[in-house]
Amino acid sequence: MSKYYWDNKIEYLKNTRWLYYNDDYLEFLIQRVWKIHKPVKIIDYGCGFGYLGLKLLPLLPPGSTYTGIDKGSALMNEAKEIFSQLSYETEFIESDIEDIELERKYDIAVSHAFLLHIVDPKRIVQKMMDSVRDNGMVICFEPHWIGNMANYYLDGIELSKVIQLGVLQKLYEEDMKRTGKSGNIGIQLPVLLSQLGVRNVGCRVSDKVNFLDQNMDTSSKHMLFSALKEEGLGQQTSDDSSEFTNNLMARGLTEAEARKQYEAESTFAKEFDDESWLVYAPNMKISFGTVSIKDS
Template sequence: MHHAPLRDAHFDVTIAHLVLMHVADPEQVLREMIRVTRPGGLLITCDANRNGHNALLHIEESDEQENVDLELIQSVNRSIREDSGVDYNIGMKTPVLMNRLGLKNVQARLSDLVVMILPPLDTPEKEQVFRAMCSEGLGYQPTDEAEIDRWREKLIEHGISREKADREIKRQLGRDFLHKGMNYH
């Protein structure tokens, strides 16, 4: 991906969807996209801002807006970026990178889409949204104590205190979106 076996200026449009947030050198990926896009072509990226994603999640029954520890999420994301170069918040930074690399007419779009599921899950669309949310991580529910210990140690490796790690694990286990989420708003 960092050195695509493609001709220069070959494509009218190049797209990277949820790619930049998983690579250590997003600028190099953008350079490569620029290289293979013809002059006047269109370069499109779509990546998340994980801090924002967590800040905007609302589950009425667990009062996510009041209880999610955004500082913990920021600390984990910062630690991952410092250790690996992978930036889970690259989405908001991409327009600056594009401008720095010489792209013109850089534009950014923020999604104003609000995805709601309200009980009961009585339509295929609601069930699909619920399954998607579960697969995005809300449905992960470790039950094995050794797995919970690994989770705690991973948080501690990212600079989170044992007390904060235990509080976050307890919060997430109590939320139990996978099993209770069908009734959540």
């Protein structure tokens, strides 16, 4: 088993990424917002198994190319296997993004749910900027965890009983102070991009809303429910409440807050099953802008 965490999460990534975006909205961004009408060379930082390439290449002008970088050897092997069966021009580089230096030859640098795992995202965004040509673009698809948590509806239960927004916001902020990593990076990126000199900065929100509908066909319902559970919705909490609360206290919560969060997650796990009516919007933020070399 690989020592790299994400090398051991390939099936999880494959089973859950589809919860995040609608293809027609991505097509709208490409054609109407970013106005990409000729082939482009894309570099994907922290590409995993090439998910973003699989989403974007069919929507981009023919002749577009995709290069992915990731330090996971299993992820790189999986990406090469997937794309070997497709007609796109691709390249996969196994390397630690913290160390790699790339030639300035790409039209677009992208990241997907990657910068939230980085202690110094500003440094990585600068690398992304340095890898694109003059008037190239940086596009970051990143989460906004507290926005995500506010976008649930579980029919038959008050949201405040399963989602403690105040406690969670404090937890995310304390985690950032402790680790330097921000699960709310998606909402911070427009500021970071502009401060680094990116021009024409904009930010959109994915329009994907997942509806666990008890009137949908059985196979679709099972697939969606399984993906939602694997994504972490309503996961069973530890039977040992003291272990759970002690962990949260070590992350910055008070004992009362930790107990309240344990009760909330336990209630969610108890109430959410394949017979539930649930609406969930991941609320992924998509930040972007133009790199002008003469201004850098």
